[in-house]
Amino acid sequence: MEHGVLQKADTANAGRQRKVLATVMGLGLLASAGLFGWIGAADLSGAMSFTGRVTGVLLVLVALAMLLAALAVCDYQGKRRLEYSGALGMFGYVLVFIANALMLIMQRQGGDFTLFLPVWIALLVWSVWALWKLYRQGAWNGLLHPQRFAAGVTVTAVLAAGNFAYTQMYMPYMSPMKIEFNTRLDKPVAHPSGNPIYLPLTISIRNDGASEIYVVGVLYWIWGIIQEYTPQPRTVMHWVNDLRKFSDQHLYRFADVRKSELLVTGINHVPPGRQLSPGTGMALEKIVMLPRDRRYDIVEAQAQLIFARKDKLGIDVPSQISYATSSTDSGRERPPSWVLKGWQKNAQFTKYSLHIRQPNKLLELTRAQKRITVWVMIGSRKEDPASPYVTIDWMIVTNGEESHEPSEAEKSRQIDQYGLTYIGATSSATSLATETTQHD
Structure with a gap:
């Protein structure tokens, strides 16, 4: 029992x-x-x-x-x-x-x-x-x-x-990315009064790739270059001196670059967050006014585009981008030290941020919330304090990470993960000296 x-x-x-x-x-x-x-x-x-x-x-x-x-x-x-x-x-x-x-x-x-x-x-x-x-x-x-x-x-x-x-x-x-990004300077036209010159500028962006893109930032420059013809070929030592003065300029054998001046710059003529579908494009046409008496031998247009792939991230675009603008030597918000590197103390800056939205739920649950922060620096560089200059820089950050300078490996990983990168436009050049002389 x-x-x-x-x-x-x-x-x-x-x-x-x-x-x-x-x-x-x-x-x-x-x-x-x-x-x-x-x-x-x-x-x-x-x-x-x-x-x-x-x-x-x-x-x-x-x-x-x-x-x-x-x-x-x-x-x-x-x-x-x-x-x-x-x-x-x-x-x-x-x-x-x-x-x-x-x-x-x-x-x-x-x-x-x-x-x-x-x-x-x-x-x-x-x-x-x-x-x-x-x-x-x-x-x-x-x-x-x-x-x-x-x-x-x-x-x-x-x-x-x-x-x-x-x-x-x-x-x-x-999936391939093919972005056509070009600048074009058309024939300059003298004003009837004889003083200013009107120079037509066109900046075009076309997405010929397989994925939609977001435009994050666009910056363009127009440089005026004054040269002097030298009948005797210039030597390597002349070129070394040129590189010290103009690190990103061409080296000429029969011309001595006397001066390179920033004439015009433009920031974000395309609103940040603008989308471009495959097979579509857009163009900016602008008339730039320049002084005729300067007689620049070469006028060159350059541009830089920052974009992101929509199949790797989404961007929450506010109805109006909030820009924080200040002087770097003021008591208000300052860029991190790695952004300020090489700039004079009185440089100005503009900053804006775009919040990242992951392209799918899988990535949303496996990645922290991030944003794209862009700094546009305006001022003079320490190596050339007399000349104005403008640059654009970016990074993907979470809260509290802006002070950390991204290494090349981190930048490369961000490009791989988010498809965020920048390209330079094909440059376009003309001569005010020869074109305006023909109108005299």
Whole structure:
């Protein structure tokens, strides 16, 4: 009698343990199914690229498979009505392991800490524990061909990981970017009064690539160069002196560069955040007024464009960009020291920021919130304090990171991750001396 009571108690305890085990193992699968179903549904409807939406479809299917696996685990730990419920449960845990391992890879690739990092780690460890428990319980025993099942699971895992890597890591990096960015100076025209000269300038941007882009910043310069003809060829020592004075100028054998002056500069004639779809372009036409009596031998136009790829980030563009403008020697906000390097103390600056929106939910959960900060420096350089100069610089930052100067490796990683980079326009040149003489 006593033995029978103990046996019933042991059976009841074992039943309760199996229920607790089934609950724990099932809740993990349900949590994973809910998480990845939520991510997949968000990307299915809101990802900024086609590949992101394809990944959303796959994640929804993975979430459904995890949900079915949770039901199979409950059956296996209970009455075992289904012959292969244990194997189906193991397949679900393999999916959980792969999905969270890939999320950890993306987290590591971004280099950021987010609140979801402990979630990926916890679900990864839990899936290993659940697989081990089912293996100890002999979940394979109901299969007629366990090796084929294992091979199928392996192939499925490899295909899922391969598709994920292709759509999230390969495609955004390999789709070509081709941006045509040009400046053109047309024929100068003298004013009827005889003094000023009107010089037409055109700056054009065209997106011939496969991805839409955001314009982050545009800066252009027009330089006036005064030269003197020298019948005797100039030597290498002359060139060395030229490089010391004009580090970015050409070297001439039969001309001595007397002076290079900044005549005109323009900042953000294209509003920051402006989008350009593939196959579209835009152009700025401007008339620049210059003094005729200067007789510049060469007038050269240069420009610089900062842009970002829309398949790698989104930009929340406010209705009006907020510019912070001040002197670097005032008591108000100052640029970081690495931006001020080489500038005179009384230099002025303009700063604006654009908040980054990740192109899909996967990246939103594995990357910290960031913004693009742009500084436009206006003033004189220490090596040439008598001449005005203007430059533009940028970095992607989180709060409190602006003081850190990005290394070349960090800049390269930002270009890879966000598609944010800058290019120079093809320069255009003309001669005021020859063109205006013809009108005299």
